[in-house]
Amino acid sequence: MEFLMCIVVGILFASAVYLMLSKSLLRIIIGTGLLSHGAHLLLLTMSGLKTGAAPILNDNISSYTDPLPQALVLTAIVISFGVTAFFLVLAYRTYQELGTDNMEEMRGTESHD
């Protein structure tokens, strides 16, 4: 299972990076979304999968899965939601102001100096 998940995570990361390197704003945002999915799965996989019951205290159970990565991932999920929403609005405002979603046309360092 861990082996399978490693490959899945690798593919998620690869697709995410490919999308982020493209020129279209929307694809970049979707790329960041994929990247966070990959990171969440990676965190869980690294701690070992299905090592016990769900981390809800029960007197009959002695072994639980590691709760700490889960707590970290929960935080990360919510944060990535906030960041995705922010990116989305940034992209949409950029498009409205500049009339393009091509990153290459947005380069503007020279004109600002």
Added chain:
Amino acid sequence: MRKTNDLILQTVTKVISFIIILFSIHLFFAGHYTPGGGFIGGLMTAAALVLLLLAYDIKTLDNILPFDYKLMTAAGLLIAVLTAAGSLLFNVPFFTHAYDYFDLPLLGETSLHTAVLFDIGVYMVVIGITMTIIQTIGESE
């Protein structure tokens, strides 16, 4: 938002959103012992509100629930910080929680925990930000 006039959606939403909200409140309070908590509860409530938003429009929702969600975010943050800072008054390090068991009428023996106060803060922040984001985007048209 585009004007929608979908009778079935609106009728179903009326019922469902209340169920979702009730469920989310259950999730919130259950969070200390079973899956749930401030994040999930807050998100669930926000999801119900988003559903209402999709079925009706922003003005209607504003009439039903006239909240300023930015204020809600701020209030939630304040509650969370004050809960954490409250422990300083009792001369214990920042963020030390306290709990005890009380005999309450109707509910029987209940455990009261300051972590719930903190979680209420989280709950409010999550609803607040989700709705702020959705509302501002919706209104911008």
Added chain:
Amino acid sequence: MSLLHLAIVLPFLAAVFIPFLFKGLKSIHTGWFVLLVPLFLFIYFIQYLPVTGDGETVTKTFEWIPSLGINFIAHVDGLGLLFAMLITGIGALVVLYSIYYLAKEKEALHNFYVYLLMFMGAMLGVVLSDNLIVLYMFWEFTSISSFLLIGYWYDRERSRYGAQKSMLITVFGGLSMLGGIVLLYLMGGTFSIQELIGLSDVLITDPLFVPALLLILLGAFTKSAQFPFHIWLPDAMEAPTPVSAYLHSATMVKAGIYLVARMSPVFAESGLWLWLVAGFGIFTLFWGSFNAVKQTDLKALLAYSTISQLGLIMSLLGVGAAALHYDYLDDNIYMIATIAAVFHLINHATFKGSLFMMAGIVDHETGTRDIRKLGGLVNLMPITFTIAIIGSFSMAGLPPFNGFLSKEMFLTGMLSVLELDLFNLSTWGVLFPVIAWIASVFTFVYSIKLVFKTFLGKPQFDKLPKKPHEAPIGMLISPLVLITLVVVFGFFPNLLSNSLIKPAVEAILPSLVESGQEVDVHIYFWHGFQPELFMTLGIILFGIVLYSTLAKWQGVYNRIPERFTLNGLYDRGLSGSESGGYRLTSGVMTGFMRTYLVYIFSFFVAILMSTLIIKQGFVYDTSGLAAIKSYEVILALVLVAGAVTILFAKSRLTSIVALGVVGYSVALFFVLFRAPDLALTQLVIETVTVALFLLCFYHLPEISRKEERMRFRFGNAVLSVLVGITITLIAMSAFSQRSSESISQYHIDNVYELAAGGNMVNVILVDFRGFDTLFEICVLGVAALGIYAMIRYRSARSENE
């Protein structure tokens, strides 16, 4: 927190109220309130005089970061108290002077006094802290407040230039000092100076000893404007004159002196210390006095003279270190150098402070500080002239003022070098008295020039912007007090010897006291016909000759082309680093986000892969793996298919839906991995996210990939596959080997006992790791506000248009 700590931070606390007093009580000059602070502190510190006079010290500890060994230890001994009294005493006089110098109607007094109080507190912190890290913190505070005060008239270009220059140089020194402090900690295992002094025998054998010594000295030399770092001090004269008198002559520039004195017991066993401190000091003495002669601006002349006098004190401290090598001698002749250093420190503060105030008065009443335009003021400003002539004569080392006494002792100290037979001093040591004598001649020349060109000579009042007259009495009080001290200390030097000088010398040379030597401070006027006396006579003789022939040899100064001066070097270095930096960034920063991402990901792959290979970190362990069920494989395939669909999607709707598929599959994986909280959250979040994407849907452009050429896409594909492989390998190695047990066992064991909860994930979030959550909701709030601002700002703007 003891009263002593409160005294140190009192100026900071008082600074908080200054803006309110300035705004609220317009009719009273804010300076009157400020004056109370140094006055009170001065009186407070007087009570320590009998304590240190008996050779006792007072140490009060306030725990700050005890786990790192950083505590605010206030340590009052002779040296610290001497500086504290200088800081508060001169501080009170300077504040009094500034009340008349800065008009309350025109100036931003609330800024000025806040900076000044900040400086005062920082300086007290420097001289009274025993912990080096705390000392460093206050040290940088003095740099910052000095920066703010030099740039007080920030609309002047020269002010900003001077402020930046002083900041760059002193903070550079401060940072290297921090490096030295860290090295000392590595060697001795403590930040406490007193403990380090006890360890000095061990430290000297450590290989890190020399680097630590150099770094600490760098900090001291930049702060005390020693050659070649002196160039910031003349430019710092753009500050208001009270500031120049206070920071840039009496106190802040002496912080470096203080540090050298304070660290002497730690380092002084080494010959390198003696050579560097004495060598740089004596050369700075010469260079400063030589350059002072050519200045035509009153304050610039005083600035160079300050540089030179600082060099003088520094060289005395260096030579005084030799005393430590002879702690078996009964009559230690090298101790005289340290005594002279402390004595001259006090004298310099008195005469230079009054001279700066004199220059401020001349500037204030005539409108110029240019010596070429001044002259003949003696009849119009008799009191100011008195101040000037006493101060200058003291500076030149003429009797009967205090400068004469310390100058004689200085010459004695330098002559004593001739008798040293360690560290090759027997061959090169002869240079010390020679350079000292030459520098003293120049000192004499510029001191005379200062008075004679300003107050005597032909009056040329038509060149002055203002009609000159004597200053108001309030402005004259402070310099008069100082100049009275110059005379009093001149006639009764032994007033100071047991109360201030002796305890300070004992603090600089503690090992001498331990070995039972008596620090015997007796300052005489008349030594008999000793070499020092003839040297002084020679100084006066040659000085008069040089001064009267000044016009003939002044051309020497123009021989050095601007290009090769230190200032030219500094300016070119600064502009060079600016343009170089600009060229570098404009080469790297293309303004195209993909380029930056390529940098990031390439480094990511390169660093992680090379670490994996070099450390042979890749391990794959198949034992203890979870079983794979068929539906899990199917779910994985759905997830991968979703991700790949996005890559090739031509429409935005397909992309968004595919992203949703990926998200929901991840949620199902969370279910399989026994993470119910995660699954719930992920499900709701995914729903809201898709709703968000759809909300923005109409505003976003269709995905067009026409402009992406094949080569572009191929490069991206290679890089992304490399990133994917790296991640996979790291993930495999990560779960295959554990260097330590998971800390979560603690959370599992204590979830009920400590937190009275059952859901471990939630308990970790709200209780065990509540800080994470607190900061997380802060981030979320910021993101929501950002979104709100991005949209509303536009709306508000378009309404205005």
